[in-house]
Amino acid sequence: MNQSRDEFYLKKCFELAVKGKGLVSPNPMVGSVVVKGNRVVGYGWHRAFGLAHAEVEALKMAGTKAKNATLYVNLEPCCHYGKTPPCTDAIIQAGIKKVVFSTIDPNPAVNGKSIEILKQNGIEVRYGLCEKESHQLNESYFTFVKKKRPFISLKWAMSIDGKIADACGRSRWITSDDARQFARQLRFEYDAIIVGSNTIVYDNPYLDFCAPCGIRKSLVERKKFYKIILDTNLKVVPESNVFLNKASNVIIFTAHDTSINTKYHENVEIIPVDKDQEGLLDLSQILNCLYEKGIAKLFVEGGTKILTSFYHHKIFDLIYVFIGCKIIGGSADYPPLKGNIISPDTQSDIILKDVIRFSNDVLLIIKKCSQE
Amino acid sequence: MNQSRDEFYLKKCFELAVKGKGLVSPNPMVGSVVVKGNRVVGYGWHRAFGLAHAEVEALKMAGTKAKNATLYVNLEPCCHYGKTPPCTDAIIQAGIKKVVFSTIDPNPAVNGKSIEILKQNGIEVRYGLCEKESHQLNESYFTFVKKKRPFISLKWAMSIDGKIADACGRSRWITSDDARQFARQLRFEYDAIIVGSNTIVYDNPYLDFCAPCGIRKSLVERKKFYKIILDTNLKVVPESNVFLNKASNVIIFTAHDTSINTKYHENVEIIPVDKDQEGLLDLSQILNCLYEKGIAKLFVEGGTKILTSFYHHKIFDLIYVFIGCKIIGGSADYPPLKGNIISPDTQSDIILKDVIRFSNDVLLIIKKCSQE
Numbered sequence: 001m002n003q004s005r006d007e008f009y010l011k012k013c014f015e016l017a018v019k020g021k022g023l024v025s026p027n028p029m030v031g032s033v034v035v036k037g038n039r040v041v042g043y044g045w046h047r048a049f050g051l052a053h054a055e056v057e058a059l060k061m062a063g064t065k066a067k068n069a070t071l072y073v074n075l076e077p078c079c080h081y082g083k084t085p086p087c088t089d090a091i092i093q094a095g096i097k098k099v100v101f102s103t104i105d106p107n108p109a110v111n112g113k114s115i116e117i118l119k120q121n122g123i124e125v126r127y128g129l130c131e132k133e134s135h136q137l138n139e140s141y142f143t144f145v146k147k148k149r150p151f152i153s154l155k156w157a158m159s160i161d162g163k164i165a166d167a168c169g170r171s172r173w174i175t176s177d178d179a180r181q182f183a184r185q186l187r188f189e190y191d192a193i194i195v196g197s198n199t200i201v202y203d204n205p206y207l208d209f210c211a212p213c214g215i216r217k218s219l220v221e222r223k224k225f226y227k228i229i230l231d232t233n234l235k236v237v238p239e240s241n242v243f244l245n246k247a248s249n250v251i252i253f254t255a256h257d258t259s260i261n262t263k264y265h266e267n268v269e270i271i272p273v274d275k276d277q278e279g280l281l282d283l284s285q286i287l288n289c290l291y292e293k294g295i296a297k298l299f300v301e302g303g304t305k306i307l308t309s310f311y312h313h314k315i316f317d318l319i320y321v322f323i324g325c326k327i328i329g330g331s332a333d334y335p336p337l338k339g340n341i342i343s344p345d346t347q348s349d350i351i352l353k354d355v356i357r358f359s360n361d362v363l364l365i366i367k368k369c370s371q372e
Numbered sequence: 373m374n375q376s377r378d379e380f381y382l383k384k385c386f387e388l389a390v391k392g393k394g395l396v397s398p399n400p401m402v403g404s405v406v407v408k409g410n411r412v413v414g415y416g417w418h419r420a421f422g423l424a425h426a427e428v429e430a431l432k433m434a435g436t437k438a439k440n441a442t443l444y445v446n447l448e449p450c451c452h453y454g455k456t457p458p459c460t461d462a463i464i465q466a467g468i469k470k471v472v473f474s475t476i477d478p479n480p481a482v483n484g485k486s487i488e489i490l491k492q493n494g495i496e497v498r499y500g501l502c503e504k505e506s507h508q509l510n511e512s513y514f515t516f517v518k519k520k521r522p523f524i525s526l527k528w529a530m531s532i533d534g535k536i537a538d539a540c541g542r543s544r545w546i547t548s549d550d551a552r553q554f555a556r557q558l559r560f561e562y563d564a565i566i567v568g569s570n571t572i573v574y575d576n577p578y579l580d581f582c583a584p585c586g587i588r589k590s591l592v593e594r595k596k597f598y599k600i601i602l603d604t605n606l607k608v609v610p611e612s613n614v615f616l617n618k619a620s621n622v623i624i625f626t627a628h629d630t631s632i633n634t635k636y637h638e639n640v641e642i643i644p645v646d647k648d649q650e651g652l653l654d655l656s657q658i659l660n661c662l663y664e665k666g667i668a669k670l671f672v673e674g675g676t677k678i679l680t681s682f683y684h685h686k687i688f689d690l691i692y693v694f695i696g697c698k699i700i701g702g703s704a705d706y707p708p709l710k711g712n713i714i715s716p717d718t719q720s721d722i723i724l725k726d727v728i729r730f731s732n733d734v735l736l737i738i739k740k741c742s743q744e
Contacts, residue, residue: 160693160722160736161709162534311699321532323695325724325738327683329709337533337701350532352697352732360724362736364532366697 006100009033009040009072010130013102014137016045016054017074022188022211023048023219026296028075028105028141032058034096036069048222053078055087059094067095074134076105076127079114088117098124102134106145143317144296149287150191152315154300154307155183156336157322164302164336166328169202171303175324179361183322184210190299192226192251192290196306197236200229206241207301208248226251226295230281230306238264253281253289280305283313308337319350319366378472381405381412381444382502385474386509388417388426389446394560394583395420395591398668400447400477400513404430406468408441420594425450427459431466439467446506448477448499451486460489470496474506478517515689516668521659522563524687526672526679527555528708529694536675536708538700541574543675546696551733555694556582562671564598564623564662568678569608572601578613579673580620598623598667602653602678610636625653625661652677655685680709691722691738 016031024030024046032054034042042065044057052060055077059066077087077099091099104112104127118125135142140151157174158164165171173180187193187209199205207227211220225248229236232255236242243250243265250268254260255275264270273285290298300310310316321336354365388403396402396418404426406414414437416429424432427449431438449459449471463471476484476499490497507514512523529546530536537543545552559565559581571577579599583592597620601608604627608614615622615637626632628644636642645657662670672682682688693708726737 158534160691160738162530162707308701311701319532323736325722325736326720327709327722329680329683335534335707337699348698348732350697350699352729352734355727355729355734357724357727360720362724362727362734364695364697364734366532 006072006126006129009035009070010074010100010102011133012040012043013054013072013074014130014133016043017137020046020048022190022209023215023223025049025140025191026144026294028138030054030073030075032071032073034058034062034066034069034071036062036065041065041069048219049224050083050222053084053087056084056090059090059096062094068097069095070098070100071096073099073101074130074137075103076101076110076112077114077118078105078107078110079117080109082109088114091118091123092121096123098126100126100129102127102130103138106142139317140297144291149291149315150295150298151317152298152300152310153190153318153320154310154316155186155320155322156302156307157183157324158336159324159326159328161327161329162335163328164304165202169198171203173324174326174328175322175361176359179322179324179358179363181210182356182358182363183320184208185212186320187225187299188212188223190297191224191295192228192297193299193301194228194230194306195301196303197229197231197233198305199301199303200231200236200240200242204241206244208245221247224249226293228253228290228298230286232258232275232279232281234258234260234262234270238262238268243268253286255281280309283309283315287315302336304336311337314349314368317368318353319364319368321364321366323362323364325360378444378498378501381407381442382446382472382474383505384412384415385426385444385446386502386505388415389509392418392420394562394581395587395595397421397563398513398516398666400510402426402445402447404443404445406430406434406438406441406443408434408437413437413441420591421596422455422594425456425459428456428462431462431468434466440469441467442470442472443468445471445473446502446509447475448473448482448484449486449490450477450479450482451489452481454481460486463490463495464493468495470498472498472501474499474502475510478514511689512669516663521663521687522667522670523689524670524672524682525562525690525692526682526688527558527692527694528674528679529555529696530708531696531698531700533699533701534707535700537574541570543575546698546700547694547733548696548731551694551696551730551735553582554728554730554735555692556580557584558692559597559671560584560595562669563596563667564600564669565671565673566600566602566678567673568675569601569603569605570677571673571675572603572608572612572614576613578616580617593619596621598665600625600662600670602658604630604647604651604653606630606632606634606642610634610640615640625658627653652681655681655687659687674708676708683709686721686740689740690725691736691740693736693738695734695736697732 013031017029020029031045042058042062046054079086079088143151228251252270256272274282276282353367356363385403389401392401403417414430414434418426451458451460515523600623622640624642646654648654722738725739728735
């Protein structure tokens with residue numbers, strides 16, 4: 001009875017949390033509900049990075065009704081000073097009687113400490129319910145904190161005969177408007193998008209995200225979004241479309257031995273890294289650098305070289321395969337991935353999670369199931 | 373009012389007709405209902421090639437109640453002696469008052485002639501309702517009669533990175549059990565399956581169909597099924613699995629200048645054809661030969677060379693793309709199609725008709741929309 005009541009309100013927290021998608025990173029998405037008797041007296045969610053936490057929003061709405069009430073929240077409340085004061089302080093001050101949350105926050109500054117603090121202040125604490133859903137909700141946050149690298153999604157769009165570009169390297173457009181619009185909205189869920197210099201040179205894309213309908217403009221404007229280019233020899237010219245939108249930051253990773261003669265815009269940062277054994281820019285150095293910058297969710301848009309590199313190192317969490325109902329043919333210079341990776345009878349480490357159909361295209365969402 | 377009543381019973385005919393799927397070819401699928409007042413007094417469908425036509429089945433069930441009744445049937449009744457006597461005779465003899473059918477039978481021996489015969493015998497005739505559905509139902513029959521070639525479906529199974537085999541040519545297994553079972557049941561809808569000799573050599577498949585549940589064994593045993601191999605140099609050995617099932621006929625097309633030294637089984641026919649300008653076996657000669665043999669529905673299972681050839685000549689009607697949730701990689705020796713065919717911004721002549729999801733695979737059903 002109590003179990004299902006607690007689960008019911010935790011699921012409300014999940015629903016609220018999702019409203020922060022694309023806006024809170026590298027923080028987790030969090031929703032909170034304050035319940036007194038059988039009435040919800042306050043609710044809130046973390047709206048954007050730097051703004052109040054969900055618990056504080058919910059307590060603010062509850063006001064004095066928070067006294068002796070139960071506070072629900074999907075993740076362990078924080079107990080440290082970040083951009084905002086500790087939520088445990090706010091909970092104690094509001095006179096909350098019981099806290100129910102789903103998952104312990106793996107952030108070393110929290111990681112179960114709040115449980116003790118709350119208990120020491122006479123607050124009953126219950127946790128561990130709906131852990132699977134809670135983990136799925138903030139999968140990218142858990143990956144970021146535990147693996148110390150961004151959550152990584154590979155994405156490509158290919159024809160029904162498995163080509164991501166024609167023999168001349170052109171990939172505009174394999175999919176139709178509605179699928180491409182969906183892909184731009186997917187970018188919104190990420191902190192950064194990464195492509196190779198060839199993609200910039202051949203396709204000259206803008207790489208801008210598109211916010212889904214109904215999100216306040218003032219919140220969208222707070223979003224920090226990085227466009228990242230891997231450009232060993234700095235061949236990307238400053239006139240490229242990717243630099244046009246000054247609201248985004250651009251990072252160009254290049255090789256240590258490349259001389260930087262080009263003058264780029266102010267929002268462009270050039271970061272030299274080592275080359276690996278195969279002469280490619282060192283992926284672990286790049287990911288380390290992105291981790292340090294607080295990039296928790298990375299969208300890898302190709303082309304073949306970069307996608308293969310991530311796949312080869314087994315550093316990815318999700319794959320989005322858009323399939324456009326077109327045939328390109330060609331002598332296969334541009335498949336999504338190269339290199340003899342596995343044979344078809346090998347046990348696969350990926351599973352089909354979802355299939356989304358558009359008018360004339362399909363999106364396969366594929367999840368990695370094995371551990372790194 | 374009358375319109376919707378007639379449409380209602382014609383749709384019943386469509387439902388009955390489908391029960392003959394995979395069994396009646398090269399005949400069309402036909403269902404028939406005899407209605408007197410507001411009661412269905414008889415119904416039937418063409419169960420298998422060589423057995424009674426739908427109208428005859430329905431009239432037999434109706435017996436004397438057929439007198440002054442209305443007979444519904446999806447296709448114009450036949451008026452010629454084929455494997456069975458003309459249906460027009462049976463309709464006239466039964467005392468039917470009115471005949472309602474959907475589409476004129478394009479077979480030159482019929483093609484509207486029955487309308488006159490029935491009218492001359494005092495029977496009211498109405499036709500042309502639900503023509504679109506009727507045409508879709510027997511699309512393969514109409515293609516066979518009008519284009520004088522089989523209705524052709526291309527089929528391949530590829531990984532999410534667009535490969536139909538690994539670097540060694542192995543393609544077992546890209547998709548999972550449930551998708552492969554579905555593909556074997558798809559074969560049942562066809563009269564013949566065609567592959568290249570490489571597929572036989574590398575994969576050694578049986579190429580047998582699988583009848584869907586609920587179809588009487590005696591009917592399945594009547595089904596004539598051809599396995600066709602394109603083998604320019606006759607390199608397929610008689611020990612191959614494809615020859616094992618003696619219930620199927622095997623046709624090997626080879627080149628005129630290939631000497632036939634191998635002794636194959638009795639159910640194997642070897643047919644020499646010319647080579648085209650590219651040194652491949654001449655496709656139009658092959659299709660002509662299949663047309664003459666009454667093969668109305670052809671399933672093209674690959675590999676790359678044959679699929680490309682059909683696509684290149686624009687001789688196909690449907691494409692089945694099975695996508696297995698696996699990654700093969702490889703330097704792209706085995707994409708589904710080769711040859712620089714179109715660029716992605718070209719207007720496509722194919723549209724996505726259906727998407728079917730299996731546990732870990734997806735099937736895209738794609739239709740050609742332009743005319744040959």
